[in-house]
Each structure stands twice: as structure tokens, then as C-alpha cells.
Amino acid sequence: MERGERVSSFIDESGRQAFTRAVRDFVARECGTREQRDALTDGGRTAHNLEISRKLGAAGWCGVAFPEEYGGGGGGVADACVLLEELAYGQVPVFGLGISMIVGRTALRFGTERQRREIVGSVSRGEVSAVAMSEPEAGSDVGSLRCAAQRTPDGFVVNGQKTWISCAPYAERILLVCRTDPTARKHAGITMFEVPRDTPGIDIRPIDTLGGREVNDVFLTDVRLPHDSVVGVENQGWQQLTAGLNFERLVCAATFLGNARRAFDDTLDYVRHREQFGRPVGSFQALKHRLADLATELECTSLLVHDVARRVDEDPDRQLPRAASMTKLKATEIAKQAALEGMQMMGAAGYTLAYDMERHLRQNVVATVFAGTSEIQREIIGSSYGL
Structure with missing residues (x-):
């Protein structure tokens, strides 16, 4: 299925069934054998293959749940669930796709017009975005995060550590969640930022796990971000997360x-x-x-x-x-x-x-x-x- 073939057909059941068949055909062709899957994942050690995700993007599927004006397919959450379920069933190594969709959805809901076009467009093309939220002392208790962004005349300076960050090494950008008001109550004073992965001061270190190298520690040392890197409203990150x-x-x-x-x-x-x-x-x-x-x-x-x-x-x-x-x-x-x-x-x-x-x-x-x-x-x- 080419990009132009998929427009509003996702909104009805017959279109969704056709979409499911098209995804299954793609899966069978690209990674239907154990040999193909091993080649795409370095023998099962990597969870995301950029070549495959970009092929999905070229077909118009990575942006299935996003508006067409931002490079998406014009479908909805139900269509994204169909896609993710079928790709997982087919063992397609695109672990970062779901995470990237979450970042794109956040930008679509809370971002500026520039952020919508850049971030949603990137995700729709099959590029990867990561989310940096968990910390060594803030896992289930996310509100206890300590990674701090200090306001300066030119923007913000970020220092801290994030951990268990999926797909960080090949992400185009990271959606960073950190504290911007240390005096606020626990779930206040938190802000979201868009951070290009190659920003100076970012150090990504893979964590070896049973599932391979799919998660990472991310260290941020004097990372400088401009004011327009804020996603949504400063100090309203917790409300945006829950939404x-x-x-x-x-x-x-x-x-x-x-x-x-x-x-x-x-x-x-x-x-x-x-x-x-x-x-x-x-x-x-x-x-x-x-x-x-x-x-x-x-x-x-x-x-x-x-x-x-x-x-x-x-x-x-x-x-x-x-x-x-x-x-x-x-x-x-x-x-x-x-x-x-x-x-x-x-x-x-x-x-x-x-x-x-x-x-x-x-x-x-x-x-x-x-x-x-x-x-x-x-x-x-x-x-x-x-x-």
C-alpha cells in the first residue's frame, strides 16, 4: 500500500480490514522468516531497525493516528492499535514506533505549530523519538524526579540523569521531563522539553538486559536548551503527562x-x-x-x-x-x-x-x-x- 492509497478509509471497518491485510503482507515480505528477523536484529540483540521503520513511514503507516496536515494518515487510536498489534505479532523489530507515536501525540496535543510539524512529521516518516522520564530514584513514583532545568536569560540549563530510556541511541529527539521549579509541590513544577539527541552534554549509555540493549542511561550535563524547546506550558508537565x-x-x-x-x-x-x-x-x-x-x-x-x-x-x-x-x-x-x-x-x-x-x-x-x-x-x- 502506498501513501496515497490510505486516506480516510481507516475510519470504517472495511478500510481497517484492508489495512490489516496490507500490514500482514508487509510483515510476511520483510521479516516472515527467522533468518530475516535475525539479520534485522543482530541475532535478537536489538529491538529497533531503522530501515524497517522508515519503510513503514514511506508507506504512510507510522503516522496513521496523526492528521494529514502534519504528514500523518488521518486515522485514529484504533488504527494505531491495529498497526502495533500486527507488527508485534509479526515480530517486526520496531520497538521504538509505539514510543515515537506517544511523543508525536504529545506534540500534537501540547506543542507549538513548529513542534507539531517537525515532531509529528519526523515520527510519520519512521524516525524515532524517545521519552526520558524515569530516574534512578523516580520510577513508579515519577513525581519524585530530580533532573533539573534551570532558567537562564537564553533558555534553560539541564543537569541530571535519566534511566531505562528506550531507543535513545537512534532517536532523532528526546522528550525530556524534568523539574523546573524546585520549590513547587511534588507533582508541580515539572516541564516537558524537546531535545535533539546530539545536543552537547548528553551522554547515552546502553544497559544490558535479557531483552538485549533496548534501554539506556542518559546523563545530562549542562545541557543548554532554548526557550522554544518547552513542549506545552512550563511547570504544567505533570498535567500533560496524565492527559x-x-x-x-x-x-x-x-x-x-x-x-x-x-x-x-x-x-x-x-x-x-x-x-x-x-x-x-x-x-x-x-x-x-x-x-x-x-x-x-x-x-x-x-x-x-x-x-x-x-x-x-x-x-x-x-x-x-x-x-x-x-x-x-x-x-x-x-x-x-x-x-x-x-x-x-x-x-x-x-x-x-x-x-x-x-x-x-x-x-x-x-x-x-x-x-x-x-x-x-x-x-x-x-x-x-x-x-
């Missing part, structure tokens, strides 16, 4: 729903063909019932994710903290479960590098930790009932 949680949690949920579906299908394929005691192991009740339960949970998760996405599109300004947290909680928990169940049902084969299950486990086991832990999501959901 974007619907989209952020749906991006995460759609991605891990795709991962969960792939882990399930890989397990199903294995147990259909692996024989013991004269018949496929999947025919034994111990495995058959576990797969039945997992399939049911996946169907429920899919209905939840896509229903909430449609509700967000119907009223983009409405906050859905309970529903958004439910989608993130459910999708990431089922992704982790699908990988753990797959490993168990495949036995020793699931532990070998010959199958993708070990990669599913490395990718999905962390899903319930980042972007707001399951415990944080449960706290939000419980609080929404007045508890």
Missing part, C-alpha cells in the same frame, strides 16, 4: 497483545506436531485445557483493547484512567503468561535458541514492569472505585 495516559497505555496494550497472540500461536503449532505416547502432545487434556483457557483470555483482551481504543477515538479529550489501566494490566499480564505457558508446554525445546519461545519470554516477562507496573495499574483501578 496522555489513555494513548500511552493503549500503545503498550496493543503491542503486548500482539506478542501474546504470537506466543500462543507458536505454542499451538508446536504441540500440534510434537508427538509423545503415539499422539500429538496438544491432544492431552493437561495441555488442551491450558490452551483453551489462554485462548479465551486472549479473546477477552483483544475485545477490551480495541473497545477502549474506539472509545478514545469517539472522545479524544475524555480521560479513561480505569479503562486505560485495565487494558495495560490485562494485555501485559497475558503476554507474560502466554510466554511462560508456552515455555512450559514446549518443554526443553522452548528453552533452546532454535525456537522463538525463548525470545518471547525475554520480551514479555518485563511487560508487567515498564510503562507503569501491574501493581500501579491495580492501584489506579482500585482507586477509581473510591477505595
Whole structure:
């Protein structure tokens, strides 16, 4: 599908089905084999391939949820969820796409006209943007961040450290969240900035993890930023962060729903063909019932994710903290479960590098930790009932 072919067709179901088929064709062509995926990811050690994301951008898909006037496709959150789920299912190495969409969405909602055109246009072309929010002492408790931007006559000077920053080494820009008023109460005095990655004073150091080198420490030493690098309103960053949680949690949920579906299908394929005691192991009740339960949970998760996405599109300004947290909680928990169940049902084969299950486990086991832990999501959901 070329850029010109996709316009308003996303807004109806037939257009969305055609879009899904087109994405699946792309996936099969570009990384449908284990050999292709290994070549694109350095044997599974990298999570994002810029060549692939730029191809997606050239097709007009990276900007699917953004207005056409800023280089996007004119679709909505539901279309972004379809894209992210299918790419994750196909194991396409574009981990930075969802994060970049979040940055683009933030610029679209709060940025200046220049920022909208530059940032949204960049994301739509398939370039990467990163978010620098977490710190060594401010993970789940983001309001405790200490990285500080001090106002000067020419702009701001930033000093501090960020950690667990995904895709920072190949990001065009970083959406930096830091403290601009040290005297304000905990969740006040926070501001968002757009920061080109190559700005002097930025030092990016990869962190080795089970999933490869997908996260990084970012050190900022006397980083000078102009006044017009502020995204939104100075000292209103916390309100802007919370306003974007619907989209952020749906991006995460759609991605891990795709991962969960792939882990399930890989397990199903294995147990259909692996024989013991004269018949496929999947025919034994111990495995058959576990797969039945997992399939049911996946169907429920899919209905939840896509229903909430449609509700967000119907009223983009409405906050859905309970529903958004439910989608993130459910999708990431089922992704982790699908990988753990797959490993168990495949036995020793699931532990070998010959199958993708070990990669599913490395990718999905962390899903319930980042972007707001399951415990944080449960706290939000419980609080929404007045508890």
C-alpha cells in the first residue's frame, strides 16, 4: 500500500480490514522468516531497525493516528492499535514506533505549530523519538524526579540523569521531563522539553538486559536548551503527562497483545506436531485445557483493547484512567503468561535458541514492569472505585 492509497478509509471497518491485510503482507515480505528477523536484529540483540521503520513511514503507516496536515494518515487510536498489534505479532523489530507515536501525540496535543510539524512529521516518516522520564530514584513514583532545568536569560540549563530510556541511541529527539521549579509541590513544577539527541552534554549509555540493549542511561550535563524547546506550558508537565495516559497505555496494550497472540500461536503449532505416547502432545487434556483457557483470555483482551481504543477515538479529550489501566494490566499480564505457558508446554525445546519461545519470554516477562507496573495499574483501578 502506498501513501496515497490510505486516506480516510481507516475510519470504517472495511478500510481497517484492508489495512490489516496490507500490514500482514508487509510483515510476511520483510521479516516472515527467522533468518530475516535475525539479520534485522543482530541475532535478537536489538529491538529497533531503522530501515524497517522508515519503510513503514514511506508507506504512510507510522503516522496513521496523526492528521494529514502534519504528514500523518488521518486515522485514529484504533488504527494505531491495529498497526502495533500486527507488527508485534509479526515480530517486526520496531520497538521504538509505539514510543515515537506517544511523543508525536504529545506534540500534537501540547506543542507549538513548529513542534507539531517537525515532531509529528519526523515520527510519520519512521524516525524515532524517545521519552526520558524515569530516574534512578523516580520510577513508579515519577513525581519524585530530580533532573533539573534551570532558567537562564537564553533558555534553560539541564543537569541530571535519566534511566531505562528506550531507543535513545537512534532517536532523532528526546522528550525530556524534568523539574523546573524546585520549590513547587511534588507533582508541580515539572516541564516537558524537546531535545535533539546530539545536543552537547548528553551522554547515552546502553544497559544490558535479557531483552538485549533496548534501554539506556542518559546523563545530562549542562545541557543548554532554548526557550522554544518547552513542549506545552512550563511547570504544567505533570498535567500533560496524565492527559496522555489513555494513548500511552493503549500503545503498550496493543503491542503486548500482539506478542501474546504470537506466543500462543507458536505454542499451538508446536504441540500440534510434537508427538509423545503415539499422539500429538496438544491432544492431552493437561495441555488442551491450558490452551483453551489462554485462548479465551486472549479473546477477552483483544475485545477490551480495541473497545477502549474506539472509545478514545469517539472522545479524544475524555480521560479513561480505569479503562486505560485495565487494558495495560490485562494485555501485559497475558503476554507474560502466554510466554511462560508456552515455555512450559514446549518443554526443553522452548528453552533452546532454535525456537522463538525463548525470545518471547525475554520480551514479555518485563511487560508487567515498564510503562507503569501491574501493581500501579491495580492501584489506579482500585482507586477509581473510591477505595
